[in-house]
Amino acid sequence: xxxxxxxxKIGENWTVLFVSISNSLRTMPLIVQKFGGxxxxxxxxxxxxxxxxxxxxxxxxxxxxxxxxxxxxxxxLIALANEITERPSYREMDMLMSSGEQVTIALFAIALESLxxxxxxxxxxQLGIKTDSSHTRxxxxxxxxxxxxxxxxxxxxxxxxxxxxxxxxxxxxxLGRGGSDTSAVALAAALGADECEIYTDVDGVxxxxxxxxxxxxxxxxxxxxxMLELASLGxxxxxSRSIEFAKKFRVPVQVRSSFSDTPGSLxxxxxxxxxxxxxxxxxxxEARFTVIGIPDQPGNxxxxxxxxxxxxxxTDMIVQNIGVEGRADLSFxxxxxxxxxxxxxxxxxxxEIGAKGASSQDDVAKVSVVGLGMESQxxxxxKMFRAIADKGINIQMITTSEIKIxxxxxxxxxxxxxxxxxxxxxxxxxxxxxxxxxxxxxTKLEGHELEISRLTGMEDIIIESIHxxxxxSRITIGxxxxxxGIAAEMFEKIAAAGxxxxxxxxSCGREGKASISFTIPRTSLDKALAVAAALTEEWxxxxxxxxxxxxxxSVRGTxxxxxxxxxxxxxxTLSDGGINVNIISTSERNIGISVDDGxxxxxxELLKKEFVxxxx
Ligand code: ASP
Ligand code: MG
Numbered sequence: 001x002x003x004x005x006x007x008x009k010i011g012e013n014w015t016v017l018f019v020s021i022s023n024s025l026r027t028m029p030l031i032v033q034k035f036g037g038x039x040x041x042x043x044x045x046x047x048x049x050x051x052x053x054x055x056x057x058x059x060x061x062x063x064x065x066x067x068x069x070x071x072x073x074x075x076x077l078i079a080l081a082n083e084i085t086e087r088p089s090y091r092e093m094d095m096l097m098s099s100g101e102q103v104t105i106a107l108f109a110i111a112l113e114s115l116x117x118x119x120x121x122x123x124x125x126q127l128g129i130k131t132d133s134s135h136t137r138x139x140x141x142x143x144x145x146x147x148x149x150x151x152x153x154x155x156x157x158x159x160x161x162x163x164x165x166x167x168x169x170x171x172x173x174x175l176g177r178g179g180s181d182t183s184a185v186a187l188a189a190a191l192g193a194d195e196c197e198i199y200t201d202v203d204g205v206x207x208x209x210x211x212x213x214x215x216x217x218x219x220x221x222x223x224x225x226x227m228l229e230l231a232s233l234g235x236x237x238x239x240s241r242s243i244e245f246a247k248k249f250r251v252p253v254q255v256r257s258s259f260s261d262t263p264g265s266l267x268x269x270x271x272x273x274x275x276x277x278x279x280x281x282x283x284x285x286e287a288r289f290t291v292i293g294i295p296d297q298p299g300n301x302x303x304x305x306x307x308x309x310x311x312x313x314x315t316d317m318i319v320q321n322i323g324v325e326g327r328a329d330l331s332f333x334x335x336x337x338x339x340x341x342x343x344x345x346x347x348x349x350x351x352e353i354g355a356k357g358a359s360s361q362d363d364v365a366k367v368s369v370v371g372l373g374m375e376s377q378x379x380x381x382x383k384m385f386r387a388i389a390d391k392g393i394n395i396q397m398i399t400t401s402e403i404k405i406x407x408x409x410x411x412x413x414x415x416x417x418x419x420x421x422x423x424x425x426x427x428x429x430x431x432x433x434x435x436x437x438x439x440x441x442x443t444k445l446e447g448h449e450l451e452i453s454r455l456t457g458m459e460d461i462i463i464e465s466i467h468x469x470x471x472x473s474r475i476t477i478g479x480x481x482x483x484x485g486i487a488a489e490m491f492e493k494i495a496a497a498g499x500x501x502x503x504x505x506x507s508c509g510r511e512g513k514a515s516i517s518f519t520i521p522r523t524s525l526d527k528a529l530a531v532a533a534a535l536t537e538e539w540x541x542x543x544x545x546x547x548x549x550x551x552x553x554s555v556r557g558t559x560x561x562x563x564x565x566x567x568x569x570x571x572x573t574l575s576d577g578g579i580n581v582n583i584i585s586t587s588e589r590n591i592g593i594s595v596d597d598g599x600x601x602x603x604x605e606l607l608k609k610e611f612v613x614x615x616x
Contacts, residue, residue, distance in 0.1 A: 029194045030062040030152070034162065034184035038201040039258035040104050041071035043111070049199065049258060050111040053157055057117070062152040064191065066162045066184035067108055069100025074163075074177070090135035094164075094174045097136075098124075101161035101180070108159045118156040122147070124164040124172070129183065131165030131173045132457070138165050138173035139241075140182070141457040143190035160187060181242035186458060189249030196246070196253045197264075198238060203257035204265035205230075205237055207427035208280045213419055215428040219278065221437065223271040226278050228588040229370040229404050232561060233281035240588075241459065243267065244559050248462060270438060273431030276380045277371040280427060282418045284365045284411055286316075287339035288397070289346055290331040290508055293356025301330060302575040304349045309568045311345050313338040317366065317399045317406060318584050319505045321478070321515050327356070331397060331508045333408065336362045364396060365414035368406040369421060375402050378500045382491035387424035388417050389485035398487060398506035398516070401587035408508070461566060463557040463614045468604040470597060472502060473525040474550045474582065475532050478515040478543030486539070490516065493531045499524040503552070503585045503592065515543070517583055519550065519594060550582065551600025553607060554592045557614070561588050573610040579603050 033056060035049045049065075056063045068074075077096050081088040088096075105121035112119035128144030151158050162180025165173045175182050181198060188196035202210075203218065205227065210216040222230075224247035231240035237255060246253045246267060256264025271278060294300050301320060308315055317333040334342045339362050346358045367388075374380040384405055388395060393416065397408035409417050422428065480486055487506060494501055504518045520528050525548055536544045553574075560566050567584075570591055574581055579599045585592040595603050608615075 028060060028062050030064070030191055031056055032064045032066060032184055032188040032191070032193045032196045034066040034180060034196065034198050035068065035258060036180065036198070036200045037068040037071050037073070039199050040067055040108070043107065045258070046070075046104070046107050047111050047115075050108060050115060052199065052258070053112065054115060054117055057157055064148060064152070064158045064160060064187055064193070065108060066160045066180060066187060067101060067104040068162050068180040070104055073100040073103070091171060094135045094172050097174050098161070098164040098172045101163050105159045105161045112157055112159070118154070119159055120151050120156045121159040121161075123161045125166045125170070127160055127187075129165045129186070131167055131175070133167040133169070133171065133173065135171075135173055137176040138167065139457065139459040140165060140175070140186050141459070143186060143458070145190050148187075148191065175241070176239070178239040179241070181239040182245060185242040185245040185251055185253060188251045189245055189458070193251065196251050198253060198255045199258040200237070200255060201258065202237065202255075203260060203262055204255050205235075205267070207278070208418060208422055209235065209282065212282060212415055213422055216422070217428050217430065219265050219272060220430075220434070221266045221268060221270075221272040222278055223372050224267060224269055225403060225589055226271060226370050226372055227267050229368075230279050230281055232588055233366070233368050233370070234283040235279070235281050241562055244562060245458070248558050266437075268437065270435065271372045273434050274373050275371065275425075275431045276373040276377045277369045277425040277427065278373075279370050280418055280422050280425070281368050281370065282365060282414055283368075284414060285336040286333045286364050286366050286408065287336045287342070287360055287362040288331060288333050288364050288408060288508060289342060289358060289360045290329060290510065291346060291350060291355050291358045292329045292510065293327045294330055295354055296326050296328045296580075298578050298580045299575050300353045300355075301581065302571050303353055304330070304346070305568055305571060307345045307349050308334075308342060309565065311341055313342050313345070317397055317408060318586075319397055319399060319507045320582065320584070321507045321517075329507060329510065333364070333366065333397075363411045364408050365411040366406050366408055367414055367417045367421060368404055369425065370404045372403055374405075379495050381405055381501060381504055382488060382495050383424055384421050385488035385491060387420040389488040391416055391420050392484050393417050393420075394482065394484045395487055395506065396508045398504055399585065400504045401585045401592070402590055404587050405504075459559065461557060461559040461563045461614050462616055463555060463611050464616050465554075465556045466604065466607050466611060466615075467554055468600045469552040469554070470549070470600050471522055472519045472550050472552055472594070473522045473528075474517060474519050474547045474594065475525075475528055476515065476517040476543075476545040477532055477536055477541060478545070479513045479541040480515060481539055481541070482512050482514040486514070487516065490532075490535060493535065494520075494528060497527050497531050499528050499531075503583050503594065505583050505585075513541075519552065519583065522548065547596070549597035550594050551597045551603065552592050552594045553600065553603045554590055555607060555611065556590045558589060560591055561586065567591050569610060570607065573606050574603055577602060577606045579606075
């Protein structure tokens, strides 16, 4: 037990997890190896995977293997249920789907025994992987390690069923499709493993999807925060909740091929280099909504998003135009599969709040670049916009966060936009200066034990900080021509004037006009206004607004987006306090909201009160 838990001030109200954070009792190194469905698709492959586990054991490691269901088994099981009904109950779906992994663990243990090794297979109930009761998308609360340790100490290789858990009533749960990555990293965290190896059918993490761009580069290393963004942007290599675990518990993860011995890509705390961008992603299945003429009062945007959140539809890329004549436009994207459902919700709210109308389109795709380095470097946005402009591709929407820039383009143009951006940042080549990996991040880091001991559940949101930046100004240009190259020109000129831009949003065009807002340090306002004024004149647009004093409220932490309700809680808290939200910027680890300067301190207090339970 972490020493601080004996301190009643901290220990009393927190359930201490069965997380073995200290490796001190263990002399042998321990590794967790996870084999995905394609790596255990048939018995020959299971034997191949078993040999990898044996090699790790022979090298002097204790080994825990986590497996998925064989090949496409989970899909087949779901199809069986759907032959009977389209709406099977979630509890029984979990009972059904979890059976796939149970087959694999048994066969894997049989394979190891046939090769002369001691092995034991265990289901989640036997392992003690406790989850909440949200069937088909359960979250892990705790893991007990005693039984695993006992088996390991007896010299056995432990084969754990991925994807499944057990709730307080003893019912079987599953963690959501692709969830065995999360099982593996969670077990590694609980055991304080030295590494978690994810064996899959690709040999690592790529700078972008190599099926779309064959020139994509396999990265040697990528930071947790970068991987989290890429995973949630649909990079598809790993379940994004598994990366949250890895980050929270500092588990080094290696993604590597099951079918070769080449080293894979390491996911750790430190990025590979200072380069601003480490990867690019494309997400083709997006639908865009625009609601026009929303009466610009606190609470209206809120009503829209609460209705969408209630319908369990995730929203992304939210851009609100600054209100003109007391009315604002709002655009956002949702997964294309949710377009119909969202359409009904949006139309209902449009009537309720007296907006002028709404439209939606699904022929769009999102292209994003990600990198920790962009936090401290300027010029990333304009380089991306220029690359896209030079292909004659129109940018329909822009949103940024401190480590990610996303643009919405037409779906047909998206692969070309991705290729152009990938080339502009030279992502096909290794970084010029690779930082040597300093220290293996470790579950034993100072202070980290305390952090973990304070969680009531292993997958809880952690909020690290809430702050208010009152050093920024905002500029908005409306009625801009909606054509390729506008954003590129704008931000090239701003950068040429030596101005660092923070948030950028561009709304999608209406009647051939678009609008852009961005924030800059207050000290640069005059210079930026001069640039903007010259451009608006050149483009003949009538609208140049600015707000010399804005405040940006940020909430930073882990799990902000996978816990979908959080951004919504932030809006609601501010809206209930009568505070109007201007610009929104979201990443996996940060949600930023710009408000009027006068509301900054009040907003900060409200947010601190709202999130007190999740604060570190
Ligand atoms: N077998 C589960 C699925 O197909 C879990 C996994 O493969 O990670 O979603
Ligand atoms: Mg998988």
